[in-house]
Amino acid sequence: MAEATQAYEVGRHPELPPPRSEVGVLGWLKHNLFSSPFNVVLTLLVVWFLWTVIPPLFEWMVLNSVWTADTRKECWARMAVPEDGACWAFIKGRIQLFIYGFYPHPLRWRVNLSFVLLVLAIVPVLYDKLPGRKYALWYAAAFPFIAGWLLVGGFGLTPVDTDQFGGILLTLIIGVTGISFSLPIGILLALGRRSTMLVPRVLCVLFIEFIRGVPLITLLFVAATMLNYFLPPGTVFDLLVRVLIMVTLFSAAYIAEVVRGGLQAIPRGQFEAADSLGLTYFQAHLTIVLPQALKISIPGIVNTFIGLYKDTTLVLIIGMLDPLGIGRASLADPVWLGLAREVYIFVALFFFICCFSMSRYSLYLERKLHTGHNY
């Protein structure tokens, strides 16, 4: 105890290391997990919860899973304890169905080609440092039409009926079309809603509020059952096209509200500055107002896109077979009866990967475009 009693002059005490309970693993544990009695209880509860959920789930999904089998019975026979593992053989055997739907086998190279083209079209949109990005963007704008030609056929290619589209292909068709067409329409609607002219403004408000007030499923019902009544007699309209129109209009109304929020956040001075430079309405909006407004609206726009992408599953209610629809149809196969969990987990993972990457990209973009003060 000699050290403890040694006297120092004021301000001369040598610096001591921090107590062991405040640094390192112990300190982290103390501050992050056990900082108060309530937190101790909470931590223990969560540990108990994770312990009861994760190991069995991992065993079921990975350790006890079976990847090759032809029937459910065979699947279960291969397990140490029947029904104790996931039967991924089911998904593996039907993966073609999940990706292409009923697209004719010999023509599936066209689907693969359009997947590759889609990736090539997305890259210049996402990365702005790409050399020759300007031309790549023109290609990206043309992509929906190129892909449409590839998939549907005609003009030299064997036509494929859109009834045969399904699975991930269908999700991507609806998602990409909806995303690429709803943004320009949404911007126009937002500008219309903020117009000083009464007639366009009222029309835009009515349209936006009507679409936002009803569920998408009712619009899809309209597309499926009664859109033909509004068309000239004898017009036959493909169901997929009707659905695409409805999904695009639906998401355009939401985009319009997001963009309107962005437009409202632009200070008046920006408009006045553009006016004083003698810019016309379109020049002012294209070069001054919209670039700023869209930048602010990015999180909202991406959120709308994620919502649209998730909403593509609703087409199963009007009888189209997206991945979830294919999964539900597969569940009715008597050979594989009772494997709902595998199907739902597979489809959930597909959507999670797509939507989560979209939300991460939006965060990255937000940080990159943040040109204001960095506190």
Added chain:
Amino acid sequence: MAVVTGTGSDTRNPIARLWGNKKARSVIVQIVTMAVVFGVLALLYRNVVVNLAAIGKEFSFDFLNAPSAYDITFSPFIEYNSRSTHLRAAAVGILNTLLVASCGIVLATVMGFIMGVLRLSKNWLVNRTVYCFLEFTRNVPVLLHILFIHGLVVTQLPVPKQAMNFADSFFLTNRGFFFPAPVPEAGFWIVATVFAISVVFVIAFGRWAKKVQDETGRTYPVFWISTGAIVAATAVAFLAAGMPLSWEAPALKGFNFKGGVAIKPEFIALWLALSYYTSCFIAEIVRAGILAVSYGQTEAAYAVGLRPNRTLQLIIIPQALRVIVPPLASQYLNLTKNSSLAIAIGYMDVVATIGGISLMQTGKEMETMMIVMLTYLVFSLIIAGFMNWYNKKMALVER
């Protein structure tokens, strides 16, 4: 050098001059837009008339009074059988939509607030666990959640013969959740009246206490007095009236339970799935709302001597609510609209009754879809109206 003068435009032709005038241009654009819109509408109307005439249908709502000839298994509020009219079927559907939407809103709000607060916790483990759950749930379509939960409820819960039994009166089975139904007997109106009177008294007392506090600063334990008054008065009335309430317990008959109140598995699945899906969005809103209140507010509250719980109650929450409520209302609206997915699992909401089976049976696509859309539009307007009222009430009063 050419001299540009104000009279330069006079040399152009009259149409170009008119177009050069901002006001005139605006009028022209609007007139043209009107003409185009009315033209399109007229064309659509003509198409509808021609098309309907071609297949021999007529546009009328008369079918609403015809018997529906189908059964709805879940109609907790009004009597319904297959001889009832389509109008009644629509009413059952609307009430079922309202039921699942309001139950969902309550549960989603509670879960969302809890998860939003847990996301702010300094406890790393809790924070991360909730974050993983939120991100996973938010990024998976709600339809998948609904189908998955429905599958779980139907396949994982026991059949009625092996029902999960709680105290012989609550039964959880794959045919639904059964619990005793209250049956009021003679004299129950006394209890109901006493309850109503005590509620009125409590409201008046609350107002008076607020007035006293505003004028003199004296506070009363309003919450405890109110609860006590309502519970005590109702209990005394209940005992004095001779306990005029009996319970009808569900009992196993054949393959299912009879009697009591039955909550269908479709309702349970839809309610749970919608609630936890929406609560993930609400959690993010709550978190953002609380973070939006600057820490200086807390410090200022401590500086004037408020205790932590009073700080939360009087300083943080009112300011956070201002940020939370508008997006919260739009989540409520989303939940209500998502409840239309009920049709995927066979819960009889307005889309499934009038927009589903009635549509198929009568072939009145246009009329039934109009009713369905109008229903949702009215819900939207009500929620939007409430939100505006609340926003106005809570808005910052500036000088």
